[in-house]
Amino acid sequence: MGVRGIRxxxxxxxxxxxxxxxATSDLLKEIVKENQIIPDDICSIWITVTHDLDATFPAKVIREMAGWELVPLMCSLEVPVKGSLEKCIRFMVHVNTDKKQGEIRHIYLGRAQALRPDFSAK
Structure with a gap:
């Protein structure tokens, strides 16, 4: 078993x-569903937000979900590149898995589909 990143x-x-x-909850649920993982599979989740999202820590909702209390979570700011997608929440989920890199399903929802149209089409 190895560690893979799910974006x-x-x-x-x-x-x-x-x-x-x-939105954070919806994204996590979709990542979990599409990759058939459970909280015990997760090494950690790194969450970034753009500078225009400062009303809460996205990790708050994950910490309140049953079974997710022990998953290490970290929130930080995304690099503020001019012209980049606004009001965006990004995940990097580190997961223990036997899946090959090509079997990982990266999930892009809402306007974030424009970031990776190759992963957004189902």
């Missing part, structure tokens, strides 16, 4: 706590 991203339209937490 994901989503966007929100408002800098509001409930909106950010719902």
């Amino acid at each position: 994901g991203a989503t966007t929100v339209e408002q800098n509001e706590e409930t909106v950010i937490l719902q």
